[in-house]
Amino acid sequence: MSEQEQLQQAIVSLDEKRPLLGDAVVDTTIAALQERLTELDSAFQNHHNARTAQRKQVSILFATITGIAEVADTLPNTNMLDVMNGLWRRLDSAITNQDGTIDKHMGEGVMGLFGVPVVHEDDAERAIRAALQMRAALSDLIAEQSNQQAAISDAEIAHLRGLQVRIGINTGPVMLGRVGSSEEYTVIGDAVNVASRLEKSAPPGGIIIAHETYMLVHDRFNVEPLGLVTIRGRSEPIQVYLVLGIKPRLFYASGRGVEGVETRMVGRDAELSQLKGMLQQATEKRVGQLLTITGDAGVGKSRLVHEFNNWVRTLPYEVPVFKGRTYQQISQLPYGLIRDMLATYFGIQDSDPPAVAEEKLVQGMGQFMGQVNDEIRTKANVIGQLIGLDLSVKVQSLGQTGEAPQLRQAAFEYLAALFEIIAQNNSAVLLFLEDLHWADEASLDLIRFLAESCQRVPLLIIGVTRPFDSQSALRRERPLPGT
Incomplete structure (x- = not known):
């Protein structure tokens, strides 16, 4: 794990411990960590060689499974391992099935990227479809495990049914590069931090997207505006939306442009x-x-x-x-x-x-x-x-063979x-x-x-x-x- 990734995880961990440590301690510590992270981002951006970082537009997905600790306390070790392995296989497949890339797993969560290494015009849409598939995959697994009455107790079933996936998605420019001498990609930037914060603010079972993502997919999905949300590290609050589901085909628009913005055609x-x-x-x-x-x-x-x-x-x-x-x-x-x-x-x-x-x-x-x-x-x-x-x-009427x-x-x-x-x-x-x-x-x-x-x-x-x-x-x- 790179130093940038360690710093990002440390910032998230400190923020979660705010009730225990207090705002003053957490804010002071996070400020120092963010300063170091900014220095590393700058150095990363100025590194020009065969593995030079690139600035790209990417849709970032963060997903966390809530309730895993409770399941771990009730399931036998072998059952727990089988259930978790099956769960992560399905969640990872939901990302890769949409041509997304698994950036990393983080304990109870996963980070997916859409737009690297292959760029699609509909990467933001793919990220949301992957999120919906992840939620459905979790529901399917819970239903399958719950039906195995002989192999699992009522208490274990109750805790399994408490599992929820919480997802945040943001789209924006990031610095993209490879990690060390490997072929693995990593991304750094404000867009990544926003996606992570959105996941933390999402309700259990909810998919939250930022306005930048919404502008690219508003004609594809039904959403509920949630108003402005303050994101730590951002001077201004951002507009966010809760994804409700896919719109029926009849209501699809052209998929081009930005809702509410009419631009003039130039040179045609x-x-x-x-x-x-x-x-x-x-x-x-x-x-x-x-x-x-x-x-x-x-x-x-x-x-x-x-x-x-x-x-x-x-x-x-x-x-x-x-x-x-x-x-x-x-x-x-x-x-x-x-x-x-x-x-x-x-x-x-x-x-x-x-x-x-x-x-x-x-x-x-x-x-x-x-x-x-x-x-x-x-x-x-x-x-x-x-x-x-x-x-x-x-x-x-075309003949009995139906050729x-x-x-x-x-x-x-x-x-x-x-x-x-x-x-x-x-x-x-x-x-x-x-x-x-x-x-x-x-x-x-x-x-x-x-x-x-x-x-x-x-x-x-x-x-x-x-x-x-x-x-x-x-x-x-x-x-x-x-x-």
Whole structure:
């Protein structure tokens, strides 16, 4: 353990002993320790060689299991060891399953990092999902152990049920480097200290996040504002939030930008004019168009689409807009992008029962294709099967074998017919498809099919992507029409 880590642990330990030692003693001692920690941080930052520290944006997770001491007093040593080993395996897996890194274990706690060594655009979201999985993993383990009535006493079960996980998450810049001659990473900085303090202030079973993290995930999770909290070592209090759970898909926003902050687009006027021109051409000439916007992360692709969408809303005629986005976590899910697009437009939530999800798709298609009848229900059912909706009943009209190619072709044709009807009955129809670099090949095949089948109707498909990497040979050999 490095001296910085020892100092951080000493500060936390002293703070916990404040009721015993008194504020005067603790504050004086902590001030001296923090001064030394600042000196070490400065030296760490100025170290420039092959193992130079780097400044990075990272989401930090601290988690502590409360009630372990009580469990240790009641469980036999062998049982205690088995339970704790099983618990930490599950908690660690919750972090690594989200591409997080285990920084260290600290007695009854663990520290996880998201954003090192691999950076993702959604590292803050991954940290919170890991926290939710940790809480669920603890509940599952308690339930499993409690069911082993023959191997565990009532007193032991009672103490097991008292176990709770307390989690704090913060996002911010840290100094990142390796420890000694090893390949292990360590992080130093105020963002780490804040995350640790948030964990200490979290209620048992609670997940607390700082405002910096909230700004990155507000459209993904339901939270409860807890107001301002004073963090020792900070001159100003910080706004914190209690995570309640994941928002249903229907309420997902674009995932870009900061809530309540509207920024002006800079340097994209030419591209915006091109998008406007393509829509006008599609509208006037009644032809299909497909455009792929390609650029590295952070160059303003999503902002450009946002500005274009705002302009579309000002037009004197209605243009139906379908929006779909794929995510790295579901990049291998067939038709995941198409499912997201249809679910978003027709209000299908992940929590909907099968019958409800199917009826939303049926009624949604019916509003464009005419009064709902058996034919529309059959087409909706086939499309639902293709995109992976858990339907209550699956039609057998495609033959008794239910062959996948037959289902695929029928669903492709039904979707093309749907968008043809929408485009024919409107000035134009827009499909916004974000993060195509993570799209599954099945979704890309369907997009190609739509672009080729709808060339004589005003359907404008706009894909947003990063440059395809060298492994994407299939994508290069079979580019989207119009790219």
